[in-house]
Amino acid sequence: MNIDYHLYEAVIGLEVHAQMLTKSKAFCADATEYGALPNTQVGPVSLGHPGTLPVHNKEAVKYAVKLGLACQCDIAAHNYYARKNYFYADLPKGYQISQHTTPICENGFIGIKLKDGTEKRIGLIRIHMEEDTGKSMHDQDVYDTLIDYNRAGTALVEMVSHPDIRTGEEAYQYLTEVRKLLRYLDICDGNMEEGSMRCDANVSVRLKGAEAFGTKVEVKNMNSIRNVQRAIDYEIKRQIEAISKGEKIYQETRTFDAMKGETLVMRTKEGASDYRYFPEPDLPPLHITPEFIDVVKEQMPALPKELFHKFTAVYGLSEYDAGVLTENKDVAAYFETVLKHTGNIKAAANWVMVQVKGYLNEQALEIKDFVLQPAKIAEIIDLIDSGKISSTVASKEVFPAMIHEHHKSALEIAEALNVLQESNSDELQKIVDEAIARFPDKVAEYKSGKTSLVGLFMGEVMKLSKGKADPKVASKLVKETLDNK
Amino acid sequence: MDISNELIDKLADLAKLEFNGEEKEHIKNDLSRILTFIDKLNEIDTNGVEPLIFMSDAVNVLREDEVKQTITKEEALQNAPKKDSDYFRVPKFLDK
Secondary structure (H helix, E strand, O other): OOOOHHHEEEEEEEEEEEEOOOOEOOOOOOEOOOOOOOOOOOOOOOOOOOOOOOOEEHHHHHHHHHHHHHOOOEEOOEEOOEEEEOOOOOOOOOEEEEOOOOOOEEOOEEEEEOOOOOEEEEEEEEEEEEEOOOEEEOOOOOOEEEEEOOOOOOEEEEEEEOOOEOOHHHHHHHHHHHHHHHHHOOOOOOOOOOOOEEEEEEEEEEEOOOOOOOOOEEEEOOOOHHHHHHHHHHHHHHHHHHHHOOOOOOOEEEEEEOOOOEEEEEEEOOOOOOOOOEEOOOOOOEEOOHHHHHHHHHOOOOOHHHHHHHHHHOOOOOHHHHHHHHOOHHHHHHHHHHHHHOOOHHHHHHHHHHHHHHHHHHHOOOHHHOOOOHHHHHHHHHHHHOOOOOHHHHHHHHHHHHHHOOOOOHHHHHHHHOOOOEOOHHHHHHHHHHHHHOOHHHHHHHHOOOHHHHHHHHHHHHHHOOOOEOHHHHHHHHHHHHHOO | OOOOHHHHHHHHHHOOOOOOHHHHHHHHHHHHHHHHHHHHHOOOOOOOOOOOOOOOOOOOOEEOOOOOOOOOHHHHHHOOOOEOOOOEEEEOOOOO
16 A cells, blocks of 8 residues: 655654752652662652651752743743642552642743754743652562652653644654753753653644644653654654554554564553542642742853854854754863863864764763863863974874873873974974985986975975974975975 | 442542442442532632632742651661562552
């Protein structure tokens, strides 16, 4: 059967849960450190013991407002929480505390840029605060499910997008931007493998131009941004093929199998779940004042978009370079610190993008763990610019040696490696004279018009100087000397 | 108010309770009486009255983001009907 996929378009909305990097939980003072031994970061509140009362973490509110401001959202002045009731073993209270009725942020958007250069805004319906559940392990024991409540009660925000997304690539770019923002704001580490950032995708397809939405399917369990894209691409294809064959799309939850690259039915949704929401009476209302918002605004770091603009408009970098350098807040900060020590912006950008990032990738390190201070990179650039070392020597020899002896200056390292170029004309002249004296016949050929022989003399100069002659100065001297013969 | 068997079954399912024949009749009666009582409240016109959610005037009761571990793992597990040295144990279940 021939299916024309282009007749259809997909309608995709994403829900992102992000674990806040607060030290303690949303409603009690248990620790939230990742990887702790099971059930060591729990307390009477997070275990849902009767008679306990939740108290809201101020920092968690700040983080949610930060995110809202970064996404141009409206911040709600009056907030209260609701109880979302359901029965499940990872939820000891029997309800999740969630801002069901009054999300702290509404509207706003995430700007994305696609590979072909198209820019698009993905609208946000809401960002609300809630708490995480415990972790269930079904495969550790034959008879029982094991529960670790360390995660129960950890502060979360949920970001719900409008169904503005049309392709897997758009979803990929959206999540990349969201993660970048969370990391810039320092409110979530955005690690999908460890589950500190999670994404559910609502996917439906319809004929292009149709007004009504198709039946939507929820896809879960994607542990990387790439896998969200794969799952969505698979799901779009599956739905189009089913519709083309006259089959019905069922409203269901599917899980993504990353090995097979397929989505599989997890459960069907017969009627809406009955969560019996009602206002949480144990948490007094939360009023966000303009003064509170001002305090948060003052603490906002420069956002990726602002830095991108600065890097292109002020530093004159290409969009590509600015993109690479602003991907990560710490890399951008490192680059800007290098600039405090050197005026050569282009070289600084190249060194950070190529040598520094290359080394970090190779060693699987974060830039915050990099031993070389930004000033050292500026020292290398200065040595190159002043003709003391060649850029090849700088990246192949000086840079690796500096990583091993990071307290030494670039000049000290270059001296120790004996790679400083000879750019002293008097010294070089002697070498040039010697090189030329070795080939009297070639000098004659040069004089008769074979100027390409400069290369041969240069080679000899480099050999005699053991590679330390500054090529620019040497080549000038060689030509001058030959021409004056 | 009339309470159907379906409603009782649904509520029982949501509350994870089980009622057999006689108990079901009993709970039907109780629930019916409770709802009749609540219906009495519906006689009052509450148009334009904001629901009262909070009994006190307190707002913005917030704490600083500080860790304070109040109990040990052993204490956490102490009251669990089934446990091992590290985990709470519950019957196997899948999916929400």
